[in-house]
Amino acid sequence: MTRSMLPRLRVRAAVVAASAAVGAAVLLSGCGAGQVTQTENQQPPISGVNVDSKDRAIQLRNVAFQYSGTSGYKTGQPVPLHVRIVNQNLTPIRLVGVTSEAGAVVIAGKGVTPPAPSVPPSSPAPSASGSASGVPSGAASASGPAASGSASGSASGSASAPPSTPPSSAPPSGPPSNPTIDVEIPVRGLAVLDPSLDRYLQIAGLNEELKPGDTVEVTFRFQTDAGEVVITTPVPVAIPLSPPPRSPLHLEEGEGH
Secondary structure: OHHHHHHHHHHHHHHHHHHHHHHHHHHHHHHHHHHHHHHHHOOOOOOOEEEEOOOOOEEEEEEEEOOOOOOOEOOOOOEEEEEEEEEOOOOOEEEEEEEEOOEEEEEEOOOOOOOOOOOOOOOOOOHHHHHHHHHHHHHHHHHHHHHHHHHHHHHHHHHHOOOOOOOOOOOOOOOOOOOOOOEEEOOOOEEEEOOOOOOEEEEOOOOOOEOOOOEEEEEEEEEEOOEEEEEEEEEEEOOOOOOOOOOOOOOOOOOOO
């Protein structure tokens, strides 16, 4: 009878061990599924740089030039800039200037009012010089040789003291003036300057070609109650967060067999 009970006990032990193994596998698969879900919900970071002032009261986040394709930017093109500005001060601050080594940085967008065009000064009337040159010549022809000498003397005297030259009426050379950069960031607040919004920064005219991944040194100037704060940082041209779509594959006739 003892021999007949041993096989039964062995079968029961095997069943219990198998059940425990199945339960552990189910538990582990459930934990793994939860971890995958959390990972999938995470958003990829923006390809920009983060930099702070020395006292960390002014923080620049996700600073990058906008991605424009694999070919990048050509010389003379505008280059939009993305930046988030965080103010940790107890008083408002103002962004009052931005400069770069790749070109002049201006503020642009739908919410920016362009400056009024400058009116060139009016040119002087040419009638005064015409009458001055015409009168001595007429008097000389009517007075004969004696009078011509006096006429020529008066003409030379008037010619030696011309009126002061008025300022040139030609417009100044170079690009037109741009709106002044003046952006207020409230206390413990945030200002977002992005090409998708009403206001953003951009290089008005690029002086060199830029490819994705290239960097440009940019300087931000802020006005605070304690004075001016300057932050200089290399800013990259953004790269795509996902690879570009592949072009469709075209097979020649006869291939693919």
